[in-house]
Amino acid sequence: MPFIIRLAALCSIWAAAVSAAAPPLRVGMELSYPPFEMTDPQGRPTGVSVRLAEALGRHLGREVVIENISFDGLIPALKTSRIDCIISSLTATPERARAIAFSEPYMKIGLALLVGTASPVRSAADLDAPGRVVAVKKGTTGHTFATTTLHNAKILVLDKESAAVMEVAQGKADAFIYDALSVFRNQRRHPETTHAVLQPFREETWAIGLRPGDDGLRGQVNGFLEAFRAAGGFAQLGDEFLPEEKRAFKEQGLPFSF
Amino acid sequence: MRLEVHDLVQRFDGTTVLDRLALTTGEIQALVLVGPSGGGKSTLLRILAGLDVPVAGSVAFDGQPLPRDETALRAYRRTVGTVFQAYNLFPHLSALDNLLLPLVHVHGLSPAAARDRVREPLERFQLAAHAHKRPAELSGGQKQRIAILRALVVQPRRLFLDEPTSALDPEMTAEVLEMIGELKAQGTQFVLVTHEMGFARRVADELAFVGDGRVLAHGAAAEILDRCSIPRVRDFFGRILA
């Protein structure tokens, strides 16, 4: 048999073996959370979490497939094995830890408030009063916080971050409880109608969501996170996607994890 | 009744259907209109019944001209009765309710008085047994006879019947014609459009042949049917009666 055909046969066997041995890594995220999970103008997934997922894929030697799933559908998708892991700026909470497993945390973040300019709210303490209207995004830790601690305020549960921001900007809600970075970005887009209370009133950490019992993958992911941080990967992501926030937060003396 | 029609013109969508039609009858009880389809006889009948307003011309019954505005015409329609070829009755009501409807809602009778009035006619024409049925449960002949009754019970001055048997089979045609024959016998005035020449001969006081939007022949039924000199009319009867 000519050499070239032998080589081609070998290559295809090897490719088949590799793909059989290393199935693609299906990563779930909701692509509506800039700059962490979003799409570029051509519609391709991009953002901090996407880069992180790609780096993880390279580390594991597996192809990465991004599954765009709405936030409150991520954990069910993981539990029913539609995806292998969640990299979607997912806060690790004890309640969630009962349902799924988490990697080591890779990011520290805090809950902050996007407040309407007409509202009397000045801090999280002002939220729990009759007549206050608080917007949250369905399924987030802000949603959980509001439902468990705010008993006097009216809670608006919105599907999308943009809807919740609009409620505040239009004065229909006093405040939107969300992570400090997003609050900062949204306030920049609505300078006339909102202001930001960025000092986190609640500290949280983000981690990668995994299926309980998938210890093999968990070990690999933790190993990756350690290596990635040591190589300055997170600092690079911060520079690429969050330069303004980095500068602004440092100026205001607010914690910035990347 | 004495009918006077002068220079009657009717148009639909630009087509002239009645072309300065003129007709004057004597003092008669029954006028029968015959003629080819599309010749204008139904159009004429609708105008006489107050359903349509002509473009031009005049119509008078017993010296009384027909009004031209809708409100006055509606008042006129309440004094006469009209029976169409089909779809006279309202399908969601029983035969009895169909009869009572004009009495109660148009002529202001109480429901009890209305029921009293229709009882005798229903029996006289052997329709009492069918009174509680819906039109869908009645035969074509029964429906038409109920329709005629409905026109009758409001005690109209005269009736207008537009080909009442054209949609019926021979047996039902016979039963309806029998009823109209009885109306003639009891003195009811009417204008009848029909293709039933035998019946027309028996029942008409005067016969008018309407074709091409005009009255082409008019007079005693026997004269027109047997001895008309106008070729057009003779041909028509020749074809029909052959």
Next chain:
Amino acid sequence: MPRWLAHLVVVAVFAAVVAAAFARVHYAWNWAGVWEYRQKFVQGWLTTVALSLAALVASIVIGGLTALALASRRPLVEAVGRVYVELIRGTPLLVQLLIGFYVIAGAIGLENRFAVGVLVLALFSGAYMAEIFRGGLAAIPQAQRDSARAIGLSPWQTLRLVVLPQALRLVLPPVAGQLVSLIKDSSLLSVIAISEFTLNAQEVNAFTYSTLESYLPLAAGYLLLTLPLSALAHWLESRVRFEAS
């Protein structure tokens, strides 16, 4: 086999197939978590009932008036009806909700979320009702109106005594269908944060991570509304039927 038995058999077979599917999936059922939140289900269901009822009544009124407008001979009146129907039927309910609440309601000072939701839903359904009613009216043969004229009924009497009773029988099946759709469409009102049934079930899911245990009661809750409505419609249809049996 009597009809009710046949229906029962089919439902039982379907349930058996579904149960078998779940058994294979090794789903870890967690009914306790969902039971804790039963208040949310009840409140959400009641809200959906209130929403649907209000929008239902309003949409029938809107649809009826619009159908009359569409049949009007005055060009301006017919135009209002036609533009409304085409605009509403040609755009998604979601878009109408978002624009209706965040743009129009704000502009005219209508703050109450619930009221806006009911109004938008009623306008949405009303457009479809109008077409259903218009079809029903048009299906009444012109000969009927002729017959009514001939016996001296006024136009209003003709509508009331002849046209509407018959049209009612014709439109009953499609109207019932539209009302069932309305109940289901009410779930979309969650996008303007109205705390109706579906949103509440989704919230429970978000808190307990028990997807099926949240969504199965959700489906059951809707069936609880739509099945009686369908049954009522069938019963009404049989009562007002006037064709020969």
